[in-house]
Amino acid sequence: LAIRPWVKARVIREAGARGILLEPGSVDFDLHTVEIHDAGFSLSGVTGLRGRAEHITVHLTGLEPERIELSGVYLQLEGSVAALALELTEWSKDFPRVYSLPLGATGMNIAWRSAPGQSPWLVMEGGRVLHTDDGGSFQADRAMVSGASLGTVGAQWKADQSTVALGLGRPDLEKAPVRVRIQHTQARPSADITLVPTDITELADPFGVKIPLQSVIASGGAHLEFQPEQGQDLITGTLQIQLKGFVPPHPVELDGFIFGDVTTFSSKFVISKDRRVVTLQDVEVTAAKFKLKGTGSITRMSDHAQIQLDLHGSLPCAALAGAVAESRLGQLLGQLAGQLAGSAARQWTIGSVAISVRIDADSRDLAGARVDRRIGVGCGLRPIEIPGLDLSKLPALPPGVPSSLASGWSELLNLPGTLGSGKSPLGPNR
Numbered sequence: 176l177a178i179r180p181w182v183k184a185r186v187i188r189e190a191g192a193r194g195i196l197l198e199p200g201s202v203d204f205d206l207h208t209v210e211i212h213d214a215g216f217s218l219s220g221v222t223g224l225r226g227r228a229e230h231i232t233v234h235l236t237g238l239e240p241e242r243i244e245l246s247g248v249y250l251q252l253e254g255s256v257a258a259l260a261l262e263l264t265e266w267s268k269d270f271p272r273v274y275s276l277p278l279g280a281t282g283m284n285i286a287w288r289s290a291p292g293q294s295p296w297l298v299m300e301g302g303r304v305l306h307t308d309d310g311g312s313f314q315a316d317r318a319m320v321s322g323a324s325l326g327t328v329g330a331q332w333k334a335d336q337s338t339v340a341l342g343l344g345r346p347d348l349e350k351a352p353v354r355v356r357i358q359h360t361q362a363r364p365s366a367d368i369t370l371v372p373t374d375i376t377e378l379a380d381p382f383g384v385k386i387p388l389q390s391v392i393a394s395g396g397a398h399l400e401f402q403p404e405q406g407q408d409l410i411t412g413t414l415q416i417q418l419k420g421f422v423p424p425h426p427v428e429l430d431g432f433i434f435g436d437v438t439t440f441s442s443k444f445v446i447s448k449d450r451r452v453v454t455l456q457d458v459e460v461t462a463a464k465f466k467l468k469g470t471g472s473i474t475r476m477s478d479h480a481q482i483q484l485d486l487h488g489s490l491p492c493a494a495l496a497g498a499v500a501e502s503r504l505g506q507l508l509g510q511l512a513g514q515l516a517g518s519a520a521r522q523w524t525i526g527s528v529a530i531s532v533r534i535d536a537d538s539r540d541l542a543g544a545r546v547d548r549r550i551g552v553g554c555g556l557r558p559i560e561i562p563g564l565d566l567s568k569l570p571a572l573p574p575g576v577p578s579s580l581a582s583g584w585s586e587l588l589n590l591p592g593t594l595g596s597g598k599s600p601l602g603p604n605r
Contacts, residue, residue, distance in 0.1 A: 179204075186211065186233075189240065194219045194270035209233040220269070223254035245280040245304075250299075255382050258475065259452065260355050260368060261399075261410075261521040267357045268364040268401055280304035286317070289380060290478035298378030331369040352377065369396040375418070387542035391420040399446075410446040415439065422462045438462045442471070451475050460486060467532060482544075484534040492526040492553070527555040585589055 183202045186209060190197035200213030211231040218224055229247030233240050252259060267274070283302030286295040302315035320421040357366045372376075372394040379386045395416035402409045418438045422516040425433050455471035467486035474481045529551035536544035 182209065185238075189363050190216075191219070192599075193273050193276070194266055195273075204363050207235055209235065218263075221259070221266050223259045223262060224252055226250040226368070238514075240276065242277040242306075243279070245278075246282050248280055248283040250283065250285040250304075252285065253289075253291060255384075255480075256384060257287060257368075260353075261446070264355065264366040264399065264402070265410075274311075277306045278304055283313075285314065308454050364401045367396060368398045368399070370394055370416075372419070384538045385541060388418075388421060391418050393418055409448060410450075411444070412446075413441070413443050423460075423465075425465075433462045433465045435463050455484070458484065458486065463491070467530070469535075480538040482534070482536040482538065484532070486529045486532045486534070489527040490530065492528060519595040528552050 180203065182204050183199060186199060186202060187197050196217045196219055197211075198215035200209045202212075203210040209232075211233070213227070213229060213230075214231055215225070215227050227249050228245045230245070232244045233242075234242040264408070269499070281303050283299070283304070285297070285299040285302060287297035288295045297320040299315035300317045302313060304311055304313050342552075343351070352371055354369045354371075355366060358364060370393060372392050375386050375388055375391045375393045378384075378393065393416060395414070397412055397414045399410055400410040402411055403487075416439065418440075420436050421438050422433050422436060423438065439461045443456040445452070445454045445456070446452070451474060453473040453475075455473070458469050458471055460467045465488070467488040469484060469486035471482070471484035473483075531549040531551075534544055534549040
């Protein structure tokens with residue numbers, strides 16, 4: 176009776192040292208094992224994971240755990256794949272020795288919700304954890320994703336690194352759509368999240384977003400580095416996503432710039448200490464020859480994220496004028512006339528068109544994102560050189576000519592050998 180409370184407290188303390196917040200029911204023990212019944216548990220710093228185990232057996236060598244076996248495990252996950260992957264990555268970095276502890280489990284049932292109160296998008300039954308010589312693995316034979324029966328979902332990990340793979344119905348975890356590889360034994364821990372080419376509609380529920388796109392294949396990845404310097408505890412990294420089958424909506428005149436069927440998004444990022452704000456830096460959105468650059472942010476709320484992007488780019492007036500001339504005059508006068516007009520427009524036009532785009536979006540309604548576009552036109556005519564022409568030898572205007580015309584004529588005479596130079600009686604850039 177005297178030692179039982181001490182054993183229970185020791186169990187809670189030892190679990191906490193391994194990043195596991197344990198709430199045991201009753202505890203039995205002998206010299207070689209500790210039996211824990213009806214235990215609740217969660218992981219330190221991982222807000223989106225809670226579970227309960229009907230029975231936990233801890234095999235001991237002295238007072239140190241040698242092997243742990245669980246049965247009747249019910250696991251509840253909440254939040255997007257991105258949010259939970261970030262929290263699990265940080266937990267793995269802080270408690271790496273857990274991966275070397277022999278662990279086995281049977282009768283696991285798991286439900287994953289994008290937000291509290293929602294129906295689970297992922298349900299797994301009959302899951303099991305198997306110990307291997309250098310780590311462990313998890314598999315569940317029955318899985319339902321968004322109500323559809325798909326098959327195997329699993330994870331793998333090693334003592335020197337952790338790899339979490341979300342199979343989403345693919346039995347070969349090396350081909351799983353989303354994989355998280357955590358290098359937690361390095362001086363500066365890092366993680367790589369990989370998205371293999373996947374139909375974007377399959378990612379809507381896992382990432383907690385409504386995706387207004389069809390027949391688009393998404394791929395890419397992110398590299399994260401943990402930065403503990405100066406007590407900031409920041410996470411920095413890079414991100415690149417490719418969307419095959421999607422180009423931004425645009426007028427037909429821009430077909431010469433935006434063509435093909437691939438759009439890429441890349442960015443550097445910094446995740447704040449409280450993990451709520453992702454600051455995007457050096458953002459680039461590219462579709463063929465059309466490129467926008469800028470900054471942005473992603474702010475995590477309880478059940479969604481707010482996304483802001485400020486992007487800027489430019490198009491050369493010569494190419495744009497040529498494209499417009501070919502398109503418009505080609506429709507009216509025929510293809511040859513359009514090509515001739517486009518060629519002339521490209522030769523005579525200088526300057527650029529500045530484009531600014533601001534996007535404010537809610538991850539729950541990407542189709543309803545607010546998009547503000549601003550266009551600044553800085554186009555003019557290219558000066559036309561006429562060899563052998565000296566405007567200074569032209570005669571002066573006769574008396575009685577209006578002063579405004581006389582003034583313009585004087586300016587023209589001061590520009591020998593040029594016409595259309597930007598200064599003329601007709602005004603600037605005519």
